[in-house]
Amino acid sequence: KAGVTQTPRYLIKTRGQQVTLSCSPISGHRSVSWYQQTPGQGLQFLFEYFSETQRNKGNFPGRFSGRQFSNSRSEMNVSTLELGDSALYLCASTLGTGVAGELFFGEGSRLTVL
Amino acid sequence: GNSVTQMEGPVTLSEEAFLTINCTYTATGYPSLFWYVQYPGEGLQLLLKATKADDKGSNKGFEATYRKETTSFHLEKGSVQVSDSAVYFCALSDLGRGSTLGRLYFGRGTQLTVWP
Numbered sequence: 147k148a149g150v151t152q153t154p155r156y157l158i159k160t161r162g163q164q165v166t167l168s169c170s171p172i173s174g175h176r177s178v179s180w181y182q183q184t185p186g187q188g189l190q191f192l193f194e195y196f197s198e199t200q201r202n203k204g205n206f207p208g209r210f211s212g213r214q215f216s217n218s219r220s221e222m223n224v225s226t227l228e229l230g231d232s233a234l235y236l237c238a239s240t241l242g243t244g245v246a247g248e249l250f251f252g253e254g255s256r257l258t259v260l
Numbered sequence: 261g262n263s264v265t266q267m268e269g270p271v272t273l274s275e276e277a278f279l280t281i282n283c284t285y286t287a288t289g290y291p292s293l294f295w296y297v298q299y300p301g302e303g304l305q306l307l308l309k310a311t312k313a314d315d316k317g318s319n320k321g322f323e324a325t326y327r328k329e330t331t332s333f334h335l336e337k338g339s340v341q342v343s344d345s346a347v348y349f350c351a352l353s354d355l356g357r358g359s360t361l362g363r364l365y366f367g368r369g370t371q372l373t374v375w376p
Binding site for chain 1: 362367368
């Protein structure tokens with residue numbers, strides 16, 4: 147069973163640019179969540195999508211957005227990049243229903259903003 | 261609100277030593293508690309979980325007991341190995357008002373290094 151796949155794994159951008167990250171969840175999983183991981187702030191929740199609808203959102207500015215497609219694949223976008231957006235962006239998938247259980251994480255997309 | 265506090269690292273141990281990583285939490289509802297592990301260059305993976313008070317989660321020799329009275333979920337292992345070197349995260353899922361299955365609240369992580 148294939149795991150969560152994130153692309154690209156590494157990317158470098160400059161301030162002011164925008165970036166799109168992609169996440170393919172485990173087959174059958176309908177919920178995709180995104181997290182930002184930095185040394186200073188740790189793991190912070192960005193948003194969660196379920197059946198193409200955003201059902202939860204963390205405390206991030208509107209420059210951070212996402213979407214989910216009918217096949218459950220998800221993308222997140224960061225516009226007008228700032229130096230502080232440099233981070234490891236992790237995607238996680240889960241079935242999305244029932245009791246709290248395991249999130250399955252991808253290996254992440256490491257974004258460097260210069 | 262919901263939050264998780266875990267002991268600061270790094271933790272450095274010799275092989276076969278006893279490990280404890282402390283974790284305490286604050287939650288508004290009835291949380292489920294988790295320990296995740298992140299090996300170098302990899303994403304997080306679930307190590308163990310407990311969904312109600314007094315439950316004990318266990319996996320790969322690691323154990324943690326959900327203590328509601330002390331709001332704690334400390335991770336323990338009796339004899340660590342070099343291969344246990346990683347970053348360990350305590351987390352909670354609180355399905356009270358405003359939260360969803362995909363949202364976990366994580367501690368800051370504890371780096372564990374085990375020397376042979």
